[in-house]
Amino acid sequence: MKRTEIRVAGLCLPVYSLNTLIIGSGAAALKAAVSLHQLGVSDIAIATDDWSGGTSRNAGSDKQTYYKLSLAGELSDSVVEMARDLCAGGSMHGDIALVEAANSLRVFFHLVELGVPFPHDGYGAYAGYKTDNDPRQRATSAGPLTSRLMCEALGREVRERKIPVFNKYEVIALLTRGIGKTKKIAGAIALDRKKLRAPSLGFVLFNAVNVVLGTGGPAGMYRESVYPTSQLGSHGMAFEAGAAAQNLTESQFGLASTKFRWNLSGTYQQVIPRYISTDRNGRDERQFLNEVFPDMGKLATAIFLKGYEWPFDPRKISGYGSSLIDLLVYRETVVRGRRVFLDFRRDPSGGGKLKDFSSGLLSKEAYTYLAKSKALLGTPIKRLARMNPLAIAVYKDNGIDLAKEPLEIALCAQHNNGGLKGNIWWESNLKHLFPVGEVNGSHGVRRPGGSALNSGQVGGWRAALFIARHYNRKPPALRDFLFQVRSTIEEKIAFAQKIIDPSLKDSSFLTRTRQEIQERMSAWGAAILRPEKVSHAVAEARTLLKKLQAEMRIRSAKELPAAFKNLDLCLTHALYLEAIREYIARGGKSRGSFLILEEKGRESCPGMGKEWRFSLNPPGSFVDRKILEISLGEKMRVIKKWVDVRPIPHKEGWFEQIWEDYRKGRAFEHPEENEP
Numbered sequence: 259m260k261r262t263e264i265r266v267a268g269l270c271l272p273v274y275s276l277n278t279l280i281i282g283s284g285a286a287a288l289k290a291a292v293s294l295h296q297l298g299v300s301d302i303a304i305a306t307d308d309w310s311g312g313t314s315r316n317a318g319s320d321k322q323t324y325y326k327l328s329l330a331g332e333l334s335d336s337v338v339e340m341a342r343d344l345c346a347g348g349s350m351h352g353d354i355a356l357v358e359a360a361n362s363l364r365v366f367f368h369l370v371e372l373g374v375p376f377p378h379d380g381y382g383a384y385a386g387y388k389t390d391n392d393p394r395q396r397a398t399s400a401g402p403l404t405s406r407l408m409c410e411a412l413g414r415e416v417r418e419r420k421i422p423v424f425n426k427y428e429v430i431a432l433l434t435r436g437i438g439k440t441k442k443i444a445g446a447i448a449l450d451r452k453k454l455r456a457p458s459l460g461f462v463l464f465n466a467v468n469v470v471l472g473t474g475g476p477a478g479m480y481r482e483s484v485y486p487t488s489q490l491g492s493h494g495m496a497f498e499a500g501a502a503a504q505n506l507t508e509s510q511f512g513l514a515s516t517k518f519r520w521n522l523s524g525t526y527q528q529v530i531p532r533y534i535s536t537d538r539n540g541r542d543e544r545q546f547l548n549e550v551f552p553d554m555g556k557l558a559t560a561i562f563l564k565g566y567e568w569p570f571d572p573r574k575i576s577g578y579g580s581s582l583i584d585l586l587v588y589r590e591t592v593v594r595g596r597r598v599f600l601d602f603r604r605d606p607s608g609g610g611k612l613k614d615f616s617s618g619l620l621s622k623e624a625y626t627y628l629a630k631s632k633a634l635l636g637t638p639i640k641r642l643a644r645m646n647p648l649a650i651a652v653y654k655d656n657g658i659d660l661a662k663e664p665l666e667i668a669l670c671a672q673h674n675n676g677g678l679k680g681n682i683w684w685e686s687n688l689k690h691l692f693p694v695g696e697v698n699g700s701h702g703v704r705r706p707g708g709s710a711l712n713s714g715q716v717g718g719w720r721a722a723l724f725i726a727r728h729y730n731r732k733p734p735a736l737r738d739f740l741f742q743v744r745s746t747i748e749e750k751i752a753f754a755q756k757i758i759d760p761s762l763k764d765s766s767f768l769t770r771t772r773q774e775i776q777e778r779m780s781a782w783g784a785a786i787l788r789p790e791k792v793s794h795a796v797a798e799a800r801t802l803l804k805k806l807q808a809e810m811r812i813r814s815a816k817e818l819p820a821a822f823k824n825l826d827l828c829l830t831h832a833l834y835l836e837a838i839r840e841y842i843a844r845g846g847k848s849r850g851s852f853l854i855l856e857e858k859g860r861e862s863c864p865g866m867g868k869e870w871r872f873s874l875n876p877p878g879s880f881v882d883r884k885i886l887e888i889s890l891g892e893k894m895r896v897i898k899k900w901v902d903v904r905p906i907p908h909k910e911g912w913f914e915q916i917w918e919d920y921r922k923g924r925a926f927e928h929p930e931e932n933e934p
């Protein structure tokens with residue numbers, strides 16, 4: 259990597275020229291960095307806004323899951339079987355699923371070799387368990403903080419390999435060269451957060467052949483969220499550069515605590531806590547689920563099932579299914595304006611309407627589970643202490659004692675299955691850009707739990723392999739770089755200079771904008787959708803974008819990263835809302851992890867009013883046969899395209915043929931597009 263300085267728009271700016279810039283320091287970005295280095299691509303660097311930030315390092319659950327091909331027991335498994343199961347959730351391309359399955363063991367064992375403590379038995383077999391949307395026992399876990407352990411292991415390797423890290427560098431734009439189909443990545447613009455007060459305003463340029471984008475999910479656009487607060491997302495800059503996205507409608511929502519953001523899946527629900535609501539001031543306590551559930555057996559079993567049916571799923575509402583609980587929590591918090599808590603101190607009671615809880619009322623499955631776990635004990639907290647003491651410790655470490663206080667919860671955004679589009683090498687339509695991890699929308703409508711972490715590792719590896727084979731070359735000369743990207747840099751600098759207004763009294767413009775985006779998404783673009791509101795929300799999002807471009811003002815350069823982030827999130831939420839509008843316009847109904855309210859639909863359950871009716875997509879419907887791609891064209895025109903779902907490729911797999919393809923390098927090409 260070479261450092262030089264250049265003058266642009268009157269400012270003297272540092273330029274780093276290198277082969278590959280990796281943006282982000284989550285599990286996917288770090289995997290890409292380590293793999294590139296292993297493969298001999300050493301002219302690389304990582305730029306991250308916060309080495310300790312992001313989802314992988316700061317999120318988890320009672321048993322955070324990693325999905326891979328089965329490795330133990332007598333259950334048979336195969337790459338094609340796993341690919342089929344990845345595709346079974348709908349709207350996932352078969353070739354991508356095949357790659358995620360075929361490479362799952364390779365990347366899993368890399369983590370094992372690096373010291374991630376995935377458990378094996380005395381014979382060395384890596385036993386698995388069944389996770390959601392998983393017909394086999396492919397899931398494993400290194401505990402509540404699997405993804406953090408992955409980051410720590412990969413981070414150690416980054417340090418050992420002396421891969422340069424630009425910490426506290428906020429990337430605000432991707433630079434491109436060329437137009438149309440020949441458009442490709444040329445580098446990036448970042449703000450060095452430690453130099454914002456310098457005459458350069460912190461601007462730093464990267465002249466790179468490739469960019470690996472590992473910037474995670476679009477967390478910052480939701481108010482109700484279980485993403486860590488450090489994770490905001492940066493899809494907007496990729497849209498602006500011309501990268502296409504897919505399946506943006508498919509996010510996952512579920513019940514999570516809000517004071518300390520944590521998923522309430524697994525044992526937190528299997529111990530059957532009491533769900534209560536209060537008014538805003540903590541008074542008028544009610545066990546609101548009793549209003550709708552007809553008996554305690556059904557209610558307690560639904561709570562138990564929420565443990566492994568964690569994401570909200572409209573298919574699991576009717577018949578007093580586990581997702582009815584999410585819907586009732588939403589009604590209580592959003593519609594009725596009350597607060598909802600999980601109380602582990604006491605068993606649910608019937609309040610005269612239903613029987614009080616006793617284990618004998620549970621379904622056979624739930625009863626057996628608790629009995630086998632030796633957890634048929636007097637209160638939820640005692641059952642939790644028996645089944646999973648670590649689950650209690652996680653809260654204690656974050657100042658919440660589940661034995662003493664109820665836990666406030668909400669229906670929260672957790673993960674985006676969709677995101678930027680990539681090919682089987684994770685390369686975007688924008689050449690030389692490789693979105694990996696959650697920013698890459700490789701998943702479909704539903705995915706097996708744990709497949710996000712597998713996908714991030716496979717994506718990082720595949721991107722590295724492709725770069726090593728095809729794009730391992732020197733960056734362009736500085737003069738050429740500048741010729742291609744000068745106008746974009748000048749534009750960003752001019753914008754930064756324009757918005758700084760030292761006479762401003764406070765930062766309320768920034769705060770209000772962020773709130774507006776989050777409120778709009780949580781109200782009209784999250785788990786519960788109201789068709790009549792979506793078009794209006796799209797229009798409001800576009801208006802806000804124009805307003806920010808024209809009127810945004812900040813007090814000093816210190817606020818530049820937040821200002822650019824608001825612009826990014828604003829563009830991101832506008833496109834997500836556009837995708838939702840298009841999906842509904844094409845006749846799409848409730849699916850995945852969202853419910854579209856529809857008066858003509860069927861009742862959610864007896865006793866829930868007309869306003870909670872909905873329907874599911876009929877088999878073979880247009881939206882289920884296709885994938886919605888969305889991108890920005892000239893003058894910010896939104897381009898929407900419904901493409902066929904690619905099937906899982908069927909190859910005979912004749913060894914001699916594969917060997918020849920491998921020797922001749924054909925195994926490292928993209929089947930359709932071969933770029934010089």
Ligand SMILES: Cc1cc2nc3c(=O)[nH]c(=O)nc-3n(C[C@H](O)[C@H](O)[C@H](O)COP(=O)(O)OP(=O)(O)OC[C@H]3O[C@@H](n4cnc5c(N)ncnc54)[C@H](O)[C@@H]3O)c2cc1C
Nearest residue numbers: 282283284285286307312313314323429474695696708711
């Ligand atoms: C509560 C919770 C529980 C989960 N449980 C599971 C599970 O059990 N199994 C599973 O498979 N998945 C799970 N997920 C999802 C999974 O954890 C994430 O999808 C995954 O960790 C994302 O990894 P990543 O590397 O793509 O991004 P992240 O880990 O989010 O990293 C993104 C990185 O990019 C940086 N960054 C972002 N923008 C910029 C910018 N402009 N400039 C510089 N740096 C930037 C961030 O600081 C961060 O370092 C869970 C998610 C949550 C929230």
